[in-house]
Each structure stands twice: as structure tokens, then as C-alpha cells.
Amino acid sequence: MNGRAILTIFNFEMARFWRTPWESLAAPVVSTVLYFVVFGAAIGTRIQSVEDVSYGAFIVPGLIILTVLQQSLANASNAIFMRKFVGTIHEILAAPISFIEVVAGFVGAAALKSVVIAVVIYLTALFFVDLPLAHPVLALILLILTSFGFALWGFLMGIWAKDWQQLQFIPMMVVTPLVFLGGAFYSTAMLPPFWESVAKLNPVLYLVSGFRWTFFGLADVPVAASVLALALFLGLGFVAVWAIFRTGWRLRP
């Protein structure tokens, strides 16, 4: 195990994050505040509450997951794509490190950034709404695993993408719709029965629902299903990355 290499990659990636605190932290916070203004203040006043939780509070877990998804994907995919683009990937490939170590360094750093941003959003939300947190430890665990899972998929995207357009494609065309349709801003119970069944095919729903449960103790789908979805999500991502390093696909011709 080359622990120093993991730490070297991890520190390098985190240094970039701390070097530009404004871009790193302020931007997600500003967009969160905007969501509060639009959904919480403008629309929320017309929706009294969702299952006894004020609408403003109800959307917070979904907002956090939305941001975590976007940030994890963007950070991890950029980190590896930039190295491919600039050519510094050769350094990583020629180093005495295994794929697990590479992933731990890049994905670990991308996930930690998301967790930090999530905590900042949570703290920001406290200024706007009363926000209970029923299971704080579970919330943190789910948050970390979700961040790691999406960072893993972001890492895959970064390896897969051949140009900037491809790099933007999945977040725009797949992830954002999945998150918006995944119950970030509403409970699926509010949907007509048919669309409620359709919504349950959306994997992101399970992540949002599980995370929301740790706040309010209420969920769209059973908590066990959320945990299973998260495990599957992480497992598939990990197997995919393993396969890529095994075959060298788009990395090592």
C-alpha cells in the first residue's frame, strides 16, 4: 500500500479547493440561498407543509443532495479530465500506485469537498428555517457515502470524456433531471399514482428519501431500500473503475 501517494494526491486536490475558497464555498452557498428564495419564500408560502414539515425545511435535504451530486461529479471528473487534457496523467500512470490508491486520492478529495459544502449549506439553511436533525450520525454517514459514490461516478465520467462537451453532457442531460424528478423539492406522495410509480424507478429518489429520513424521520421509500440503492450505486461505480484500470480503457492504451 502506497499511503504516501494517496495522501499526496489527496492533499494536492484539497489544496486547490482551499486556495480558491470563494469559488469553492461561496458559489454553492449562493445558489442554495437562491433556491430558498424561489422555492422556500415564493412557492413555499403557498405550500403550507409536507407531512407536517414546513416546506422550507422539507427541501433542505434534497437541496443538499442536489448540490452534493453536482459538486462530487464536477470535482472528481474535472480533476482526472484536466490531467488527461493537459497530459499530466502520465505521472499518475507511471507511479508505483494501484487503482485503489488513485481512486482513494482523487475520489476521497472530491467527496470531502462535497461533504464540506453540504455542511456549509446545512448551516446556511439554519438561518432560514427550523431544521430538526433526527439522526445526525446516520445523516453524516449517508452524506459521506453519497458524496463518495457520486465522486466515483464523476471520476468515471472524467476518464470516459474525450472533450469538454462530453464532460458536460452527463451532468446536464442525466443527473440534473434525475435530481429534479427525484423528489428533491416534493414528496412523491404529492404525485398522481402513475407518476409516483414512475418516480420510484429513479435511483436518485432513494438517495434523497433516505437522507431526508435522517432529518425528519419520514421517507418516500423504505429506508432499507435507500441503503440498498446506495450500496448498489457505490458497488457498481467501484467495479466500473476497477474494470477500467484493469483494462486500461482510455487511460493506458
Add this chain to the structure above:
Amino acid sequence: MSSIIEVRDLSKTYASGTPALAGVTLDIREGEILALLGPNGAGKTTFISILCGLVTPTGGQVTVGGHDILRGYRAARRMIGLVPQEIALEYFETVMNTVRFSRGLFGEAPDDAYIERVLRSLALWDKRDAKLRELSGGMKRRVLIAKALSHGPRILFLDEPTAGVDVNLRREMWDVVRALKAEGVTIILTTHYLEEAEEMADRVGIIDRGRLLLLRDKTDLMHEFGQKILTVELAEPMTALPPALDGLGLTLAPDGLSASYRYDSNADRSGIARLLGSFAAEGVAVRDVATAQSSLEDVFLRLVRDLA
């Protein structure tokens, strides 16, 4: 001298179907400078890339310091430093940090004193806090060398270290390489400058179309290149050389109008005076005399053409 790298029947065909290496076998000796020569697309970079872990071979076996590059990749790669052909750097990093990063990747404990020695030897110490984008092209190339040396490798690969580099910088690179050799580092460099191979290498390998055409000590090769040819044009055609001229190493042209003589221009006695004296003594009329040197380039081109 013992081998530090053993390459057996190494081959590589890219997914596109392009064959880049077709069964290369060679041993690289510890402490030597091996220059790999070849035209563009000959397979030099593929060869280096496989040994450094950037490209997966399709066949054959390579050991570095006794470690298989696939099964024992950690131990093998720890011994190797790679200076790539393209300048690829994190432009917003400082010189010091980027070298520290490379060292960390190889799992070595931080050692700023060692990095300082490396940077000083490359005349980069004054620039240690400069951002990479602020450096000149030559400095960037030296930063790449510093990064490759950051973990104290025993083997250094230099892929076209002087491509597109001006004369002064090229000389500077050569000095750096010589200093490394003096420290016992084994150096493999690829180049398509014959002059560079002549200047630096202990041995020269010529690669073309994925095959190693020749691997020879440079001195032997230079001996061959050092040969000159004297051509004596005769006034009257001859069918055979007179007995007195036979046995001097002369070759009569098929048309009988000229005779040629190979000699070593570096030798103390070329034998030309004796030869011309013999012509006069035999009464053979000489119309003209010309000499020509076989350049490294000629031999190289001939090899690539004949052996391909």
C-alpha cells in the same frame, strides 16, 4: 556489466490495429547511456512508454532490476524516472511543490534537502517558488527532469529530451545527462538527432517500424562511420588490377574505370601515400582522385532501408 533491464520479444499492437513494436529483445546495462535512434513513428516512444507503465504490451516480457513490469510493477516503477516528450505541467503550481508532488507519488518520505540538491544541479533552485507558467521552455524541460529525479531513480528515461530545443539548451541537457551518468544512473534516451547519440551514448540502438535493427557500442559504430572511401579514376579501363596493386585493399569497379579504397580516417597511417606511390610505380595513369566520408546519416538511412 550486469543488465538492469531485460526486454524479451516485446510487442505492441494498438487497438486501432497499428503495430508499434514487433518483437524487440535487448538488455540494458547498468550505468550505461543507451540511445535509441529512429525516424518518427518507429516505436521509440511506445517502447519507453511500455517500460514506464504508460502503455500495456500485447506480448513479451520486461524485467526492471529483476522485477516484472506487470506483476512487480511497484518495485519496477520505483526504480524508474520518466521525462516525457511533451511538456505537461500543472501551470499554477510552484517548481518546489510540483517536484514534491512527484516524490510523494512514488511513496518517498518528504526530503526537501534532496529536492534542493536536484534543483540546484538543474539550475532551478532560484526558481523554486516560481509558478511553472512563468518559466521559459528550457526551464520547464528541466522541471520535468527534476520531477523524474524526485524519488532518486536508478534508471532515467528521456524521451526526445532535445526535440525543438536550441543549441545552447541542448548542450546544457547533455551536461545534465553526463552528470547523472557519473552518479551511476542508467540512462535511456530516444532521439532522432544522430549527433546526440554520437555525443552522449555508450551504445546505440536503431529502431524502425517496431523492430530493433541494430544495437552496437558507439565506438564500434563510430569506427564504421569513421571510414572514408578513396576513389581513383583511371585514364584507361582495366580488366584486372596489376599484381603489384593487388593485396592493397583496392576494389576495381565493374566497368574497370575506377578503383576504390576504404581507409580509417582516424588511423595514424591511412595508406594513401603508399597506394598512390604504387600506382605511379606501376605506370597506371590516374585521371582523378576523390574521397568521401560515410556519414552516420548515410549508414542510418542505409540500415533503415536495407534491414526493413
